[in-house]
Amino acid sequence: MIGIIDYGMGNLFSIRKALERLDVEHFISDDKRALMHASGLILPGVGSFKKAMVHLNQLGFTEMVKQYAEQGKPLLGICLGMQLLFERSDENGHTTGLGLLPGKVRRLDHSLAYKVPHMGWNNLYYARPSRILSELDEDFVYFVHAYYVDTDDPDVMIASCHYGIEVPAIVGKKNIIGMQFHPEKSGQLGIKLLRNFTEVVVGRGKAV
């Protein structure tokens, strides 16, 4: 059973619909005990990093998500949910993140050629083999974000896209995985990536 964390910052409707389409058992909850028992967790999120961390801290989710990840169970962060997995963000000053992956979140520079938010379908390029990419060809996925992850650890990068700079698109380490784009809004490849995540959950193995 996959748990989707409801901390007031996500468009949960489309993630739920995507899991329904895949016929995967799931629940949306703000109950920490129930979520701790899930065999896989999804951390969604759109909007501001700072506000999301305030919500997570106030509701006691910060510690819970860290504990969950330490148990080695699969955790997937989507869009802002992925950015929250990192150490800190420059958005509205300095905000501390969950610190499960090394790196920080910075604003994209805009120009006429590269408008911000980075919005629309961009080519995904695979950096290395991973279970999450198992049997999938490179294709387009849907991005919408104004901040990106800047990491020095090359092992964290699983897939990227080009938008003036190389933007980390799928990141991960062991049981932790993040997707900068919206798999639930990314046509067939998006659905298949979510399917691979659910297979990792069923297999209880490493996500990366």
Add this chain to the structure above:
Amino acid sequence: MLTKRIIPCLDVKDGRVVKGVQFIDLNDVGDPVELASYYDEQGADELVLLDISASLEGRKTMIDVVRAVASELTIPFTVGGGINDLEDIKSLLRAGADKVSLNTAAVNNPNLISEGARFWGTQCIVVAIDAKFDKQLGSWVVYIHGGKKQTRLEVAQWAREVVMRGAGEILLTSMDQDGAKNGFDIALTKYVSEATSVPVIASGGAGEAEHFQEVFLKGRANAALAASIFHYKETSVIEVKDYLRRAGVHVR
């Protein structure tokens, strides 16, 4: 590389898709869920649903339409029309919309843009601007109430203000070109795109595939929207994208 987006638009009145020509003369062209799935399969990059219902009852129907469309789509979609306050935005996002598009309400109450962006993030606040050329001014003026009421706002000034307030995208409709099918307003689109840091969706005037190439390359649009040429199958999303690929425009 980021692709240029092709966005079919469904004008919805009392739960059914209709399309006006120059904002008048409505013809019923179908069921929103059916059309939405059809465009998703055709390779549309996003969808826009505009609620043009006049009655409160029609507005309520829209929530059900949004929920039904969201359940079928694998691509993002924006909902606009008749959004007046934060509660309206909240109920549409809850029903499954990815973005909301503000038009008249943004002009009457610009704080709605800032507050919406603060609550849900800039990525889900689109500001729709209907603009018409004004000879005296020598530029384009913003219209509200579905093109019926002229404002004193100059289009680029307004565009910059909405971005400053947190709009993540601008849906720019040329009232001079809308329904004429002889091409997008290149000058207007280029003008607004160069004046702002966020993506611009060009709208109004699409008649054939070549028009999309023109608005992407000369008009510097990031996305282009069309309704009737797709609804009446004068061309298709597939045909437009094939044409663009051959012309060297990067599409999905």
